[in-house]
Amino acid sequence: MNWEQVPNHVDGKDVPAQSGEWLDKHRPADGSLLCRVARSGAADVEEAVAAARRAQPAWAERTVVARGDLCREIALAMREQRDELSEIVAAETGKPLDAARGETDAAIEMGFFMAGEGRRFYGRTTTASMAHRQVMSIRRPLGVAGLLISFNTPLPNVAWKVFPGILCGNACVLKPSEHTPASAHRLAATCREAGLPDGVMNVVQGLGPEAGAALVEHPDVDLVSFTGSAATGRWINETAGRRLAKVCLELGGKNALVVCDDADLDNAVRSALASAFSNAGQRCASASRIVVFDSVYDDFRERFLAAARDYDPGPVISEDALERLVAAGAERLDRPGYWVAPTVLEDVAPDADVSCAELFGPLTILYRVRDFDEALALVNASPYGLTAAIHTASIHRAMRFAELAQAGVVVVNGGTHGSEPHMGFGGVKQSGTGWREAGVEALDVYSDWKYVNLISDPERV
Numbered sequence: 001m002n003w004e005q006v007p008n009h010v011d012g013k014d015v016p017a018q019s020g021e022w023l024d025k026h027r028p029a030d031g032s033l034l035c036r037v038a039r040s041g042a043a044d045v046e047e048a049v050a051a052a053r054r055a056q057p058a059w060a061e062r063t064v065v066a067r068g069d070l071c072r073e074i075a076l077a078m079r080e081q082r083d084e085l086s087e088i089v090a091a092e093t094g095k096p097l098d099a100a101r102g103e104t105d106a107a108i109e110m111g112f113f114m115a116g117e118g119r120r121f122y123g124r125t126t127t128a129s130m131a132h133r134q135v136m137s138i139r140r141p142l143g144v145a146g147l148l149i150s151f152n153t154p155l156p157n158v159a160w161k162v163f164p165g166i167l168c169g170n171a172c173v174l175k176p177s178e179h180t181p182a183s184a185h186r187l188a189a190t191c192r193e194a195g196l197p198d199g200v201m202n203v204v205q206g207l208g209p210e211a212g213a214a215l216v217e218h219p220d221v222d223l224v225s226f227t228g229s230a231a232t233g234r235w236i237n238e239t240a241g242r243r244l245a246k247v248c249l250e251l252g253g254k255n256a257l258v259v260c261d262d263a264d265l266d267n268a269v270r271s272a273l274a275s276a277f278s279n280a281g282q283r284c285a286s287a288s289r290i291v292v293f294d295s296v297y298d299d300f301r302e303r304f305l306a307a308a309r310d311y312d313p314g315p316v317i318s319e320d321a322l323e324r325l326v327a328a329g330a331e332r333l334d335r336p337g338y339w340v341a342p343t344v345l346e347d348v349a350p351d352a353d354v355s356c357a358e359l360f361g362p363l364t365i366l367y368r369v370r371d372f373d374e375a376l377a378l379v380n381a382s383p384y385g386l387t388a389a390i391h392t393a394s395i396h397r398a399m400r401f402a403e404l405a406q407a408g409v410v411v412v413n414g415g416t417h418g419s420e421p422h423m424g425f426g427g428v429k430q431s432g433t434g435w436r437e438a439g440v441e442a443l444d445v446y447s448d449w450k451y452v453n454l455i456s457d458p459e460r461v
């Protein structure tokens with residue numbers, strides 16, 4: 001693809017922003033200019049929403065099996081382009097090519113999973129209290145879906161929304177993160193090459209408060225599905241909520257990993273390292289709090305700090321992100337690009353800002369607790385509730401934790417992350433508004449249920 005300019009993709013065509021303005025996008029790994037990105041505004045959103053609105057009825061008229069077949073074609077095309085897609089992701093995020101490949105594969109798998117759902121678009125049938133009546137439920141599309149996403153795993157973030165969105169018969173307007181414009185642009189082209197009709201997937205590039213806000217505020221957008229920070233999510237919920245649009249929010253986390261006195265410490269250290277520092281800690285599910293029983297604290301701490309010193313988390317996404325982390329106590333590395341050292345804080349009060357706010361970087365905090373009850377109370381003290389993990393040999397502790405940890409995902413003896421296309425994913429409290437993405441649960445976001453009453457013998461009712 002042409003790396004110099006990343007335009008919008010509207011109604012099957014690449015177009016610059018109507019203002020003619022461009023943003024600069026830099027490579028996180030060395031700070032050099034990667035590309036210029038269309039700086040879109042309300043006029044561009046208007047055009048994209050109109051294109052989606054025009055394209056949606058014919059798309060929804062196709063059978064869901066046919067729409068699933070197209071998801072499969074897109075996934076197959078992505079597989080052909082795996083190297084190119086992964087190289088784009090590596091360049092725009094700074095993550096290693098292997099990690100980018102893994103994410104490309106995850107995005108492809110979501111396409112295959114949703115393709116299969118085209119043949120399992122089940123509703124229910126039931127009787128009624130009135131005679132000669134059967135009732136069945138069918139899924140119907142919502143119309144135009146406005147999709148806004150974070151930069152952290154750009155291709156899966158697109159795939160988790162676009163595949164279920166189009167499978168259910170919606171047309172989409174996607175606003176990717178301004179930090180990862182190129183992978184979304186390439187994917188839109190892939191969709192078109194695979195045969196997706198023009199206007200079913202549109203991409204409007206640009207900044208959140210400009211292009212993103214215009215999409216959220218547009219009265220003809222039926223669903224706003226957002227993955228990003230709680231602060232932005234709160235504004236989106238208020239704004240789209242005023243016109244009573246359907247709103248799905250997948251937000252941040254301050255996820256805790258608990259190490260009990262009966263834990264396998266080697267496994268706990270491995271899990272904590274990957275959870276805290278992989279993807280430069282830029283995961284909604286990263287372990288930014290590590291809660292360790294007093295009796296194993298010193299042993300765990302020594303091993304964890306030694307391993308953290310050798311860990312290369314990769315760069316964070318931008319100069320702004322780097323400055324936020326340095327202000328919280330991380331050390332900037334002396335090299336071009338946006339690099340900070342993996343950072344472990346201790347002796348921090350559970351109600352300190354750094355304990356409560358999501359920092360979205362390779363920074364984690366160690367806490368010392370007496371026992372299970374104190375650990376659980378600390379886990380649940382967060383305003384967030386996305387994921388949580390416990391390391392223990394006790395099935396009783398594990399089950400108790402699974403029941404009582406306030407989180408949408410719980411892991412026993414592993415990291416705080418580990419979602420897959422067939423598993424519902426989402427959080428409680430300020431981590432979301434109760435929807436689950438991925439899995440068959442995602443179909444509930446992108447469709448509405450309709451209940452159809454069938455009366456077999458009107459004369460005898």
Ligand code: NAD
Nearest residue numbers: 149150151176177208209212213228229232250251252284
């Ligand atoms: P962000 O909220 O800054 O931005 C997310 C998206 O919203 C971007 O496309 C951005 O341009 C847009 N945006 C920003 N302000 C906007 C506005 N006023 N109106 C409309 N759109 C706006 O978040 P980020 O820094 O890109 O991502 C990090 C956050 O995402 C973290 O909180 C992380 O936990 C969360 N996240 C959650 C999940 C999940 O599944 N729960 C997954 C990945 C990331």
